[in-house]
Amino acid sequence: MTEVIEPATAADVAAALRHASDERRSVVIRGAGTKSGWGRPAGHIDVLLDMRRLNRVLAHQHGDLTAIIEAGATLHDVNHALARHSQWLPLDPPFAEHATIGGILATNDSGPLRHRYGTPRDLVIGIQLATTDGVLSKAGGQVVKNVAGYDLSKLVAGSFGSLAAFVSATFKLTPLPAASKTLTLEVPDVASLAQVVRTVMASQLEPIAFEVAATNTTTEAGRPFRTDVGRPFRGAVILRFASLPDVVDAQIDEAKALAPLKRCPTTIVEGDRERALWREHAMRLWDADGAIVRASWLPADIAAALNELERIAEPAMAMEHAPSDRTEREPSDQMEREPSNQMEREPFRRAPGAGLKASPSIEVIGRAGVGAGLIRIDANEPAQARIIGQLRETAAFGNVVIVRGSAALKALVDVWGPQGDRQSLLGSLKRAFDPDGVLNAGRGPL
Secondary structure, three states: OOEEEOOOOHHHHHHHHHHHHHOOOOEEEEOOOOOOOOOOOOOOOOEEEEOOOOOOEEEEEOOOOEEEEEOOOEHHHHHHHHHHHOEEOOOOOOOOOOOEHHHHHHHOOOOOOHHHHOOHHHHEEEEEEEOOOOOEEEEEOOOOOOOOOOOHHHHHOOOOOOOOEEEEEEEEOEEOOOEEEEEEEEEOOHHHHHHHHHHHHHOOOOOOEEEEEEEOOEEEOOEEEOOOOOOOOEEEEEEEEEEOHHHHHHHHHHHHHOHHHHOOOEEEEEHHHHHHHHHHHHHOOOOOOOEEEEEEOOHHHHHHHHHHHHHHHHHHHHHHOOOOOOOOOOOOOOOOOOOOOHHHHOOOOOOOOOOOOOOOEEEEEEEOOOOEEEEEEEOOHHHHHHHHHHHHHOOOOEEEEEEEOOHHHHHHOOOOOOOOOHHHHHHHHHHHHOOOOOEHHHOOOO
């Protein structure tokens, strides 16, 4: 049976990890549980370390635009507190209403605001960690210009709790913008989308979000319906501008005047409609069926990447209709069985409609100027596995990692993919930080 520990102080976290290490007990660190299903299927979990009692903004140096925040605080609550001084932590990962600071850092997860502000790894300037030997360690500092010592913050960010537990972190903040508007452009095909992306990248525009959305499905009465194999992608480019009101309006006008953008149907929204648009955009893939992978590509070659994705997906479509030996899942299947520990009872673990058969579709949402985003693959598990394997082999995509997938898919293809020359380095880091191997139940990349 999994023991749930809810530490209230940094010392409690360190003591819990030390005890677990001494007893060789497997530990998983959890915040709100929004990413509990990410990573490899968990092995046996002896201890669930629930960080949500460490939920304070410890210090807000608003004059220096920095804040020290405990790991269990939600991003929503943090930004509500920072807004009293017209500042915010500009992060917007999936499930941002619930995600905790520690979980965001542990996964280095980000959303559309990455275009302007970067990932959590880029915004953190100091951390406090608890390691399995029961030691509390600090790295970085409380000011932006801090260059002393090793940048342990950036090393541990994205390690999925495999090295240590985040106790608190210091972030650089940004003033809240006075005005914000979003310009959406509908594009009919990959070539048009790529032309718009290249034009915006070469312009003087300074959006805080620059998104692409592409799919090989169309919509009818607001509901998706499937199309024939090989149907060209359709999509949109979404630009958000946030600054002083006059600056925002000038940027919108400049964008609309660019030649490729003038040929696209456009929509401009602000206020409640703009907030609703970005909420829908953030959840668009997560509210639909299928596996979701995180991937990168060269921004200037987005057309080549999308065309390659369609080429890879097409042969897999025939597999979608092949008989599957997992149509009826056994009670022992990890995604279907009665949860055996607290971690598996958390929300967001399972995709809507998981285990149901559906016609295949491919959908991409990503940061156009960064060249990174998410790909949703709605097919049966053998077809999903084949597509993911091909994505990892092609030069058009890099860093292909499964962030949502069934237990059957994860049995067919590794979540993290081949590590290549990095494997020995990752192994050395794991042995240095967690010599007894008690952290994260094998879910992480190391």
